[in-house]
Amino acid sequence: QQQVKQSPQSLIVQKGGISIINCAYENTAFDYFPWYQQFPGKGPALLIAIRPDVSEKKEGRFTISFNKSAKQFSLHIMDSQPGDSATYFCAASKSSGDKLTFGTGTRLAVRP
Amino acid sequence: EPEVTQTPSHQVTQMGQEVILRCVPISNHLYFYWYRQILGQKVEFLVSFYNNEISEKSEIFDDQFSVERPDGSNFTLKIRSTKLEDSAMYFCASSVVLSTGELFFGEGSRLTVL
Numbered sequence: 205q206q207q208v209k210q211s212p213q214s215l216i217v218q219k220g221g222i223s224i225i226n227c228a229y230e231n232t233a234f235d236y237f238p239w240y241q242q243f244p245g246k247g248p249a250l251l252i253a254i255r256p257d258v259s260e261k262k263e264g265r266f267t268i269s270f271n272k273s274a275k276q277f278s279l280h281i282m283d284s285q286p287g288d289s290a291t292y293f294c295a296a297s298k299s300s301g302d303k304l305t306f307g308t309g310t311r312l313a314v315r316p
Numbered sequence: 317e318p319e320v321t322q323t324p325s326h327q328v329t330q331m332g333q334e335v336i337l338r339c340v341p342i343s344n345h346l347y348f349y350w351y352r353q354i355l356g357q358k359v360e361f362l363v364s365f366y367n368n369e370i371s372e373k374s375e376i377f378d379d380q381f382s383v384e385r386p387d388g389s390n391f392t393l394k395i396r397s398t399k400l401e402d403s404a405m406y407f408c409a410s411s412v413v414l415s416t417g418e419l420f421f422g423e424g425s426r427l428t429v430l
Contacts, residue, residue, distance in 0.1 A: 240359075240421075245424075246424075247320075247407050247409075247421030247424050248407070248421050249421065250420070293358065303374075304351075304361065305361070306360070308357070308358045309357075309358055
């Protein structure tokens, strides 16, 4: 019940295209859903996050869509750029706790 | 920009040896964490620390692991007797408040156990 399932495992997108990464969770106690971006040899860095009181959050080219009833959330990267090539992790945590449960990661490659 | 710093960046050790990984969290942060990432796998929670005590730990964090905040700035992870399966990237993270999930991660310490 603590798992966060993430797909796809890897994704190749052409420059300018839309990258879409999906996550699903089971624990209804989760109420904070961040996305982390990780470049090789670096630690994860917070990209964007959402709480269940909204269905969508947009920051620049990055958008989180959240479906509370389906217990799913997704990351959309518009106008994908080669510099977006990285591993993306979704995560979830409870409001009463601070532990992040991470998804398995998606390795994104944006072709020039 | 404030950042979490970790040392060493890479440590190679023999099985059975003790290892200490060090972290300097962001200065005004109150909550500290260790996560690990086995090569190519997801990031896994090990332990959280607040007010000089462990607040939560995972099943991975067994008696071989310990954490300490020996002074006002450092936060350490000790592995008493390393095993081959302890080989991983260990990330320190900190946050200023609880329950926002906004963790700031260091660049990691790669531990290789031979």
